Amino acid sequence: MAGIxxxxxxxxxxxxxxxxxxHVTSHNVANVDTEGYSRQKVVLTPYPPSPSPVGPI
Known part of the structure; x- marks a missing residue:
């Protein structure tokens, strides 16, 4: 059971x-005028579900 x-x-x-x-946004803003710089982005992925007696949560 999930707790605090x-x-x-x-x-x-x-x-x-x-x-x-x-951090990534500020890095992109700081390098906006740098020639050859390509914008970075953050890719968020979810955690896989955890098994429990009542099913995955």
């Missing part, structure tokens, strides 16, 4: 994903 640590882990992963997106 699972909820905090989800929140931590969300904050890390947002931080990575902000």
């Amino acid at each position: 640590s699972s909820a905090l882990n989800i929140a931590k992963n969300a904050l890390l994903a947002f931080q990575t997106e902000v």
